[in-house]
Structure formats: C-alpha cells, structure tokens
Amino acid sequence: MLQMGRFCQLWVLLFIFIASQLCNAMALFPTGVRGLRILQSGKPNIPQAQHTDHRPGYVKNMGCASGSARCHVTLSATEWLAASTAGSTVPETTSLEAFRNEAESGQKLGLLPFGVADAMLPGETKQVHLYEARFTHLFESATRNHGCLGQLLVTRDSGVAAVTSLLEVEESRRQDIGVWAQLKCVARVRLTSLEETEYDYLVGEVEMVTDARNSAQPNTPTPAVLKGAKKRNDDVGDLDPAQEIGRETDSEADNEVGLEDENEEELEAEHAAEQLRETHRSCRRLALACKQLADEDAGADERTQGPDEQLTEIVQWGHEARREALPFESALDEIVALRRDAILSRGPDAAPASSLIEQVRTLWGVDTEAQAERQLLSFAATGFLSPVERAEALGMRDTVQRLQHVLTALRENERRLAAQLALRNAFR
Structure with a gap:
C-alpha cells in the first residue's frame, strides 16, 4: 500500500508538471493565432546582434549598427503594385522573374492572420514575432521578393474580412527562434480569392482599394481625345461656324459644371x-x-x-x-x-x-x-x-x-x- 501511495503521488506530480508546461505554452499565443506573437507598436528595444544568412533578398538586421549584419532593402508597396499590375521595371536588386510571374498570374500576396481587433489602418505599425514554420516561410518568401504582406483579418465567427491591410516589412531581425519584424500598414486591398501553399500559409489574389472620390479625374479632354476629334473634322469637311461656337460653349459649360462639382466635394x-x-x-x-x-x-x-x-x-x-x-x-x-x-x-x-x-x-x-x-x-x-x-x-x-x-x-x-x-x- 505504501508503494502504491508513492506511485500515485509521482503520477500526480507528473500531471501537475505537464499541466503547468501547457499553461506556459498557451501564454505564448495571446492573439489566438498559433506561431505568431503580436508585440507593441513603435520602435523596439532589442540589442543589435550579428546574423549570417546567405539567402538572397532576406531582410537582415535593419538596425545596421556598425559591424552588424549586412542590410538589404526590399521593394516598397508602390513598386510592388507597379510591378504586379503593369510589369514595370524594378530595382536590379530584386527578382525580375518573380515579378513577371506575379504580373501574369495576378497580384498575389502572402497573408498573415490577425484578429479583427488587430486590424491596422494606413500609417500604423505593429511588431510581431514569427516562430512557426509556416509563418517564417511566408515571411522569407515576402522579403525575398517584394517585402510586402497582407493581413488576414479573422472574425469571431471564423469568417474573413474582404477588405484588409497591405503591410510593408519596415525592419526585421533573426531571433534564436523565428524572426522579429516591424510591419507598417501603407494601403488597403480587397481579397478576391484565397489558396493554401505547400507550406500551409494562405496566399490571396488581391486588388487595390482606394477612395472613389479621390480617384476621379478632372473633367478635361485628353490630348488623345482632341487629336481624334480633329481627325473626324478633317474627314467630314469644314463645320459651320455656328456649330463650332455651340460645341465650344457646351464643352466649356461641361467643364465648368465639373469644376463646380469638384470644388463642392x-x-x-x-x-x-x-x-x-x-x-x-x-x-x-x-x-x-x-x-x-x-x-x-x-x-x-x-x-x-x-x-x-x-x-x-x-x-x-x-x-x-x-x-x-x-x-x-x-x-x-x-x-x-x-x-x-x-x-x-x-x-x-x-x-x-x-x-x-x-x-x-x-x-x-x-x-x-x-x-x-x-x-x-x-x-x-x-x-x-x-x-x-x-x-x-x-x-x-x-x-x-x-x-x-x-x-x-x-x-x-x-x-x-x-x-x-x-x-x-x-x-x-
């Protein structure tokens, strides 16, 4: 009986130890997303450290202290957008082939999951610690190509917000486990489709979201329109002067109405x-x-x-x-x-x-x-x-x-x- 009592005590102690370890592990996931810790906003207070990583395009110690690891500046969100939509030229330090592939297949963006409460609006920054394999793969893929990520905003009912944030990797640093990064929201995107990669993180096909009022152009004819109008006039011969005056008056009136509407807005x-x-x-x-x-x-x-x-x-x-x-x-x-x-x-x-x-x-x-x-x-x-x-x-x-x-x-x-x-x- 005495041996049985000691055996039971050992099992109880073992159970308590395992339970305490599980509680400590759960404390590492305050966001509810496993493998991602959200830290505070603003600049970090992390000591400079030297890291060696020979993968091309990887964002290293962005603090760039004297004697620290080599820095690599990736593309901005503006350059990512230009390269994805029109095949625009990008700096020679980036992978042009990767951007051509993105332009052909649509604008694709790796997505990092956040709760809706952690949604970022343009100008806001957030520090994160990524330590699960799928998220470090996502981060490496983004920094190797264009330095941009998207937020995957998960709602309480496990839905996903259609409009979300476009993030730039402002700084990053390798850690003993995973990577620390500061992310900056620079714009908004709309998710049109989602797909899972072989590394178990999500990639979304996205389109830019802008304010409709500001995207409207002034109501003025472009040189191409004017050139086309002149050619049509040449084809049909000279117009009656009264018709010319009437058309000019209508055009001026339309421009004035457009300017008035723009001024009112x-x-x-x-x-x-x-x-x-x-x-x-x-x-x-x-x-x-x-x-x-x-x-x-x-x-x-x-x-x-x-x-x-x-x-x-x-x-x-x-x-x-x-x-x-x-x-x-x-x-x-x-x-x-x-x-x-x-x-x-x-x-x-x-x-x-x-x-x-x-x-x-x-x-x-x-x-x-x-x-x-x-x-x-x-x-x-x-x-x-x-x-x-x-x-x-x-x-x-x-x-x-x-x-x-x-x-x-x-x-x-x-x-x-x-x-x-x-x-x-x-x-x-």
Missing part, C-alpha cells in the same frame, strides 16, 4: 475634416478635466482612508479614470504627425520621402497633397474607435464618409464625457 471634405479636429479637441479637453477631478478625488480619499481601503479604492478609481482619458491623451495633430512620419519613412537606410503624395499617389488613388492629408487624417482619427468601427472605416471608399463616421463616434464621446464631468462637479 473639396469644400465638403475640408468642412468635415475641420469639424472632426474641433470635436476631437473638445473631447480631449473634457477627458483631461475628468482625469484632473478624478486625481483630486483620489488624493482626498488617500487622506481620509486607512492603508487597505486606500489601495483598493485607488486601483478601482484609477482604472476608470485611465479608461476615460486614454483615447484622448494625445492631440490629434500629434497622432497625424506620427502617422505621416511612418508613411514617409523609407526604412533606416534611406532618407524619408519629401511629401505624402510622393508615397501614396498610386496606393491611395489621390491626385493632390490636400487629398492625401485628408485621407491620412481620416485614418489617424480612428485610433479611439472600437474594433468593429475601425474595421468599418477600413472598408469605406469615401474620405468624407469615413470622416463623418469618426465624427459621429467623437460626438457620442463628447456627450458622454460632458455628462461625466457634470456629475463629478455636482458631487464634489
């Missing part, structure tokens, strides 16, 4: 952008006022309560105050500036772009710097929205609609914060 977009900025400033003022009163009340409670009561009350109240103020801790202009810097960045080895339009003209379908700035504002202002609202904003194809979408949510927050501030003042 510009004014509407600018008005929506200004309303959004002002409402965000109002929300920030109210949130900071609520936080100030909460801090004052917490200080008063410290002086009247015992140590145990102080600890419990401060933790609960402090959590509530942080939850209210967190989305508006930074001014909207500061957030937009951070997103702009991210878009302008060309990696640690190159100077940033001189203008936003230079980086996003083809990716966002914009014609002017003002249009690009308004789109950037509409993306940057979504930071405080819920995951569902952010996913909706990602799929919208109208800048004004997206600005108004954010503005509606801001006004709801403004009313809530005003009511909370009034209640706090009433019970002081």
Whole structure:
C-alpha cells in the first residue's frame, strides 16, 4: 500500500508538471493565432546582434549598427503594385522573374492572420514575432521578393474580412527562434480569392482599394481625345461656324459644371475634416478635466482612508479614470504627425520621402497633397474607435464618409464625457 501511495503521488506530480508546461505554452499565443506573437507598436528595444544568412533578398538586421549584419532593402508597396499590375521595371536588386510571374498570374500576396481587433489602418505599425514554420516561410518568401504582406483579418465567427491591410516589412531581425519584424500598414486591398501553399500559409489574389472620390479625374479632354476629334473634322469637311461656337460653349459649360462639382466635394471634405479636429479637441479637453477631478478625488480619499481601503479604492478609481482619458491623451495633430512620419519613412537606410503624395499617389488613388492629408487624417482619427468601427472605416471608399463616421463616434464621446464631468462637479 505504501508503494502504491508513492506511485500515485509521482503520477500526480507528473500531471501537475505537464499541466503547468501547457499553461506556459498557451501564454505564448495571446492573439489566438498559433506561431505568431503580436508585440507593441513603435520602435523596439532589442540589442543589435550579428546574423549570417546567405539567402538572397532576406531582410537582415535593419538596425545596421556598425559591424552588424549586412542590410538589404526590399521593394516598397508602390513598386510592388507597379510591378504586379503593369510589369514595370524594378530595382536590379530584386527578382525580375518573380515579378513577371506575379504580373501574369495576378497580384498575389502572402497573408498573415490577425484578429479583427488587430486590424491596422494606413500609417500604423505593429511588431510581431514569427516562430512557426509556416509563418517564417511566408515571411522569407515576402522579403525575398517584394517585402510586402497582407493581413488576414479573422472574425469571431471564423469568417474573413474582404477588405484588409497591405503591410510593408519596415525592419526585421533573426531571433534564436523565428524572426522579429516591424510591419507598417501603407494601403488597403480587397481579397478576391484565397489558396493554401505547400507550406500551409494562405496566399490571396488581391486588388487595390482606394477612395472613389479621390480617384476621379478632372473633367478635361485628353490630348488623345482632341487629336481624334480633329481627325473626324478633317474627314467630314469644314463645320459651320455656328456649330463650332455651340460645341465650344457646351464643352466649356461641361467643364465648368465639373469644376463646380469638384470644388463642392473639396469644400465638403475640408468642412468635415475641420469639424472632426474641433470635436476631437473638445473631447480631449473634457477627458483631461475628468482625469484632473478624478486625481483630486483620489488624493482626498488617500487622506481620509486607512492603508487597505486606500489601495483598493485607488486601483478601482484609477482604472476608470485611465479608461476615460486614454483615447484622448494625445492631440490629434500629434497622432497625424506620427502617422505621416511612418508613411514617409523609407526604412533606416534611406532618407524619408519629401511629401505624402510622393508615397501614396498610386496606393491611395489621390491626385493632390490636400487629398492625401485628408485621407491620412481620416485614418489617424480612428485610433479611439472600437474594433468593429475601425474595421468599418477600413472598408469605406469615401474620405468624407469615413470622416463623418469618426465624427459621429467623437460626438457620442463628447456627450458622454460632458455628462461625466457634470456629475463629478455636482458631487464634489
């Protein structure tokens, strides 16, 4: 009996050990996607290390410290788009044959799975640690060819969002297990089909998604149209001067109507952008006022309560105050500036772009710097929205609609914060 009891104890201890190891392993998968860890946004605090990897095109230590591993700069998303759609020329350091194959078979993009809550909008960055074989194969394939990935946004009911994010690999570094990378969202794509590769990761055939309003061209005739019109006139002989004047008048009237419509859209977009900025400033003022009163009340409670009561009350109240103020801790202009810097960045080895339009003209379908700035504002202002609202904003194809979408949510927050501030003042 004594031996049997010891034998049972050993089995119990073994079971506890295995269970603890399983719990520790599960803690490594906070995103629910096995083999992928999502880290924080922003720049990493990872020591420089030397790695040797002779595979062509692999993104190595992008920190490029003196004496560190050799760096390789891959294509930007703009070059990937140009090469995929039109067989455009690309830098000699890339695989031209790979891009020709992509152009012939359609625009294909390796997809990294994320939950909808982790959806990225243009200008946002995210750090990831890839350590499962299928994801490291996906990453190596992308960095070897063009340095672009797509997000596969998985919904709660195991569905997949049709519109998703186009990501550039901004930096990457080999780890003892897997690879660390910083990804930057630069544009949006629509998934038209999915297929599984031999390495068990998904590849999607995609098409670019841009705002419809900004993709419209001014209503002016092109040289080809004018040349064709002249040829037709030559074929039929000279036209009556009255008919010529009438046609010129109709053409001028059409151009004037087109310019008026374009000006109205510009004014509407600018008005929506200004309303959004002002409402965000109002929300920030109210949130900071609520936080100030909460801090004052917490200080008063410290002086009247015992140590145990102080600890419990401060933790609960402090959590509530942080939850209210967190989305508006930074001014909207500061957030937009951070997103702009991210878009302008060309990696640690190159100077940033001189203008936003230079980086996003083809990716966002914009014609002017003002249009690009308004789109950037509409993306940057979504930071405080819920995951569902952010996913909706990602799929919208109208800048004004997206600005108004954010503005509606801001006004709801403004009313809530005003009511909370009034209640706090009433019970002081």
